[in-house]
Amino acid sequence: MLKGGAGTLGAFLLALSCLIFIHELGHFAVARWVGVKVLRFSIGLGRPLWRRQAKNGIEWVVALFPLGGYVRMLDEREGPVSPLDVQHAFNQKTLAQRSAIVVAGPLANFLLAWLLFSLLYTLGIPGQRPCLDAPETGTLAWNAGIRAGECVLSLDGGAIRTWQDFELEWPRAIRGRGTVTLVTRNDRGQEEVHRLATVHVTSAAEEEGVEGSGFHLWAPPLPPVVGEVIPDSVADEAGLKPLDRLLRVAGQPVETWAQVVRIVENHPQAIVEIELQRAGQTRKLQVIPRAVDLPNGRRIGRIGISPQVTETMRRQWTVLEKDSPLTALGHGAMKTWSLTLLTLDSFGQMLTGQASLDDLGGPVRIASLAGESARSGLLSYLHFMALISLSLGVLNLLPIPLLDGGHLLYHAVEWVRGRPLSTEILGLTQRLGFFLLAGLMVFTFLNDLRHFFNH
DSSP, rough: OOOOOHHHHHHHHHHHHHHHHHHHHHHHHHHHHHTOOOOEEEEEEEEEEEEEEEEESEEEEEEEEEEEEEEHHHHHGOOOOOOOOOOOOOOGGGGGHHHHHHHHHHHHHHHHHHHHHHHHHHOOEEEOOOBBBOTTTTTTHHHTOTTTTTTEETTTTTOOOSSSHHHHHHHHHTEEEEEEEEEEEETTSSSEEEEEHHHHHHHHHHTGGGGTTTTOOOOOOOSSBBEEEESHHHHHHHHHOOOOEEEEETEOOOHHHHHHHHHHHHHSSSSSEEEETTTTTTEEEEOOOOOOOTTTEEEEEEEEEEEEOOOOHHHEEEEEOOOHHHHHHHHHHHHHHHHHHHHHHHHHHHHHSSSSSSGGOOOHHHHHHHHHHHHHHHHHHHHHHHHHHHHHHHTTTSSSSSSSSHHHHHHHHHHHHSSSOOHHHHHHHHHHHHHHHHHHHHHHHHHHHHHHHHH
16 A cells, blocks of 8 residues: 655645646636636636635636646636627637637647656656667567677667667557568677568567567676665565665575566565575565566566666666757657657557556556655656656547547537537536546546555
């Protein structure tokens, strides 16, 4: 369950409030620009906790429930409007102006994600070098001639600078394609071009990502010494400390960190005894690895520790993605576009049953991620905010009544028909949209509870 509740809740509320404010600010700015009168700008829903009436008549509100917000505009469909103000009513504006107001919210979230990614690339994002370990015989990577020691340079013409880039771009590169081109540099400094027949990639391998096709990240052999213990993790609760040298795990002697990982992963929700050396003394303790379900259906164990990495190893293993401000803007735009396509693809797979709905997270899981990212540092927290802002933008463009995408769907129908939908149809579809969104919130909340109670 969640620990360190105050910090987690604070990080969650700060991120959510900022993202909602940016979203509603998009609606607000364009509404004012096209001459619509704004009555209220609310962060949160429900009973106002704080309100202030500005001189221009706009009421600024912070409300009780932080899971949303809204900009209330003058509209003849919601009540009587003074003849002097009719020209400033939302419903009196052209279809293009109303659509611009609606789409401005999600666009503001995409813009924020782009700026945050650009800022991160300017500050420098640490990543793992995209160097490959030996692939298993018979896999796609093996058949293409990939061998241990090669480092990925590009995938279908797109530069690959980190292992994280490769993991992100691989699913999109192979989907619907017969072949993809992978350029690598071997340990002799020579570039090699590999053409991979992705038509033979199975759906199971596709779900496993790069590793399902035989690509594995190379890492220098690390000793079984704990470098970091995640706060409130299984390892933290059991008493593991940084600099502990692990001697035996589940009764098996360990000489490398990879052995530790493999044993822990193979014991989800099982009692595992760890023998370790601390300050010259041998100790024993027990952990129960938290179960984590992978997209391919496999369940593994994790306890929340990372290895000790020397500066020499770090230079071998990691790379800092750092750009000039101008280059960072372009890189940030590419990252935003790639993740948007990936998010849309994930939604599509869930709707068609190709991906499990269990992957959907709600407010509890998002709050947990907010807390973890905040504890990991400012860069991690900003990265989390960029991802959630992008997801919020995509979600709001879905054609569901009550969401911005639903309003855009109404406008599309109006454009085809030449007149708006009737009040009765609008009311009916919005009630259906409400029940759909409420059901989705309940489902994700129950998903979250199951996730945390089972782990």
